[in-house]
Amino acid sequence: MDTSGRLNGHDTANYRSRFQRLFAIILIAAAVLVIRLAYLQVIKGEEYKVRSESNSVRLRKIKPFRGLILDSRRQVLVDNQPAFDLVYVPSRIVDIRRIVATLEGFYRQRGFSLEEDLNPAGKTRPFVPVRLERNIPVEKIAQVETHALDLPGFVVEVAPVRKYLGGDVLSHIIGYTGEVSREELEKLEDNSLAPGDVVGKTGLERLLDPYLAGKPGAEQVEVNVTGKVIKSLGRVEPVAGYNAVLTLDFDLQTVAAAAMEGRSGAAVVLDPRDGSVLAMVSVPSFDPNIFNGGISPRDWEKLAKDPRHPMENRAISGQYPPGSTYKVVTAAAALSEGIVTPEIRFYCNGSFTLGNRSYRCWQRHGHGWVNLHRALVSSCDVYFYNLGKILGVDKLAEYARAFGFGQRTGIDMPREKPGLVPTKAWKAKRFKEPWQPGENIPISIGQGFDLVTPLQLANAYAALANGGTIWRPRLVKQIEEADGRVVKMFPPEKIGALSLTARHLELIRRGLWGVVNEAGGTGGALRRPEGDVAGKTGTSQVVGMPRADKTGRIRVLSDRFRDHALFACFAPYQNPEIAVAVIVEHAGHGGSVAAPVARKIIDAYFRLKRERAQPKMAAVDPAVAGQEKAPAPKEQTTRREREESP
């Protein structure tokens, strides 16, 4: 272009030299690009062509170790162990069935077979790895490595798997891991996960996945035609996940699981001082280690279709009629509403009549005249029928909710159920029918529509134990780095309080103490020499309560209609340290079936406490040890006082 065409020029003289320099710079820049292009394409062209044809540069993801899970005393509950996956990396489009057939041929020579039911449909995409088998044994690795030349593209990959040291004792709490599913991948916003990555599927493995997962590393490698690594071109180390420390006491958990052995049901042990979950057992259970190699469809089906539902965590998602354990709610409501005083008595002749229906007391021939204390101790139904009739459903519901029933406790565990506290509004909405006065009667003794989870029950009794505070139950104490530095704390959290005066609370507590320690009490199984347990039995009728079993469990008929046995308690009576709830399905009476389970747990708790204190005392100065012994006789005196007082 020529400047002579300009009609209205401005003085670019200042800029002329700058423009000249610019032209030069741009030409040089373009020349640099051309030279580089020539170098790559003309000089190195052949070399790159070979590399592109073999596509010898691969990106290998290095899986990180998941974080450990420890109990409150830092025993390792979940560890990692090395495992090997057999992966096939196709270099072109092939039918995967043929590849599998080749592999099986080599396996047969040694009498092995393919563990996994492969889904052998379809073709492979070049260089997209196909996982043939997970967690293969050393013998198979040896066989594959021996025949590496005949098995091009077969690669053994290191993939750590979980080792659940607690086995079926902890399976519901810990959960298990598995390969990320397509649905989970689609929900992701970023590319943090890829197919084949392992994520927590249930329980704490799932809830704590962001902490436990760690960060994958990667390695760029050059491979030969058989897919073997020739050299590493660069590597980023994986970062192991954080460790999780639980509130759980594994020794106590083991005792609780043993005590529930062979039953169906749940046991929950809480620390009433801060809501820590010390033990939480659901039976029947399963072994989470079977998920390590990627569970086979056959095993999965067996587990998922088991009529006893071993996968369900009954402690938080089993909903049961609470039976007589619920009487503390009725008592609390009646006392607070001024309907009864401790002295007021009702007469129990074995049944209670409202309109043209009669409701039986569990004691056919009746309890005679009973006041609040005796009604709790002997678990007199008629006494509470009278209270329920006066209170009505909505007043009762108000107090039940204060105890934490009818809503999720908010425990750090997925899939918690809320239970059910019926109200007039609820029934109108659910059944489009008005509330019948007769329905006030069963709900006052924890039957009818009432449903609670074992965790809620334990938490309600923890509140009675600690003077009225509802804590949010917590399983996870803190998250730590490998060196023990705390990354995140989960402090105790108050979520509510009982609407009870201290005097009324003490009346109920004394009643619960009587249940265990007085003549005629239904909880005699817990009568320890120390006389330090207070609790309540419960027997919830299953017959005529189809709603309680609407999950449609298939059971042997005679079993199906047996009552659930319940027991809820706390200890020691003064300054309680544990609250326990036990529910045994279709087992009979609370006092004879559930209470002995609770007894074993409580005995074990105090035994462990003693044992753990002992070696420490031996280690320290004997004078200090002597001082620590001092409170013992004092405890005995308080016990005597208590024995006299009720």
Add this chain to the structure above:
Amino acid sequence: MKFHKNWLLGFDWTLLILALSICAVGVLNIYSTGFSLTSPKTPLYLKQIQWILIGLFFMFIAITLDYRFLSHYAYAIHGVAVLLLVLVIFYGYTTHGSQRWIALGGFSFQPSELVKVTMVLALARYFSTHGTGDHYGFRDLLVPLAMMLVPFLLIVRQPDLGTALMLLILFSSLVIFVGVRIKDLLIAGAAGLLMIPAAWYFLKDYQKDRILTFFDPERDPLGAGYHIIQSMIAVGSGGFLGKGFLKGTQTQLKFLPEQQTDFVFSVFAEEWGFMGGIVLITLFLSLILWSLKIAQNARDLPETLIAYGITMMIFWGFFINIGMVLGILPVVGIPLPFLSYGGSSVVVLMISIGLLINISMRRFILQP
């Protein structure tokens, strides 16, 4: 506005044809990658043609626009573009972990692309009305610095470090061109370096991670480090004549990452080889030098600066992108002008070419 009686004579056909030729190469190349949008399922190359047509419409507006309008409202236009960047924070949506787009009447739009041109307009206006006759000192540069720094920080926050870097480079190119005292330039550079730790404090972890990877691709062999190796294999294996259209194995087997955007040149180089590469580079060089000539011959200083700024925008995109694909510059996420897929980028480039044609024609305008 009155044009020369034979305005076809003044119309810069050369520039238009050069730009459209490069666009055509781009469309063919995107066709070869075979990419489609997922919903609605539109082949990407058709989408690109659609953007080019939309771009041509805006180019026409840019050609007919009265220059005085642009000059008068330069600050306001830049302000609006920066405002759009602020809107991205509140209404923008996120893809691939970066919040860059806002929905504008059914189209998604990336204000950070527009801001590159509006900044050139604003800086051109500033430097032409605040001439010192001598070199600019640090104090004179505070206002222009703000014009760059505000959108720069907004874009870093998205995070879109490539575009942010582009803004910085464009700004520096303009400042050095208008003349600045070397001493002040050094002071400004030192001040900028000192600001880095402060800015670091405000960044989220993943943003820091991206910046570190930006300087050291080896940090992320899953991402940038892997990209560059695969890109070099693709380019190198193209050889002298290339593997042929639609025959690039690296491309067709999807080994190449981001092949429709940042690594679009490796697709081209694999399939068309060194000969193709020479042709494309020559096309770019012609366009850039032609535009520079327009800047040199412009009627007044603001026009020179606008034309110069636009030319630099194209030049740096061209040089940095290809340099990155060839493994001589770090992987910085700067698209190749006209070739990389991207609606906002194409439309803004078309507007820029329109402005260049406008300036080129203006030399033939009869003064009223």
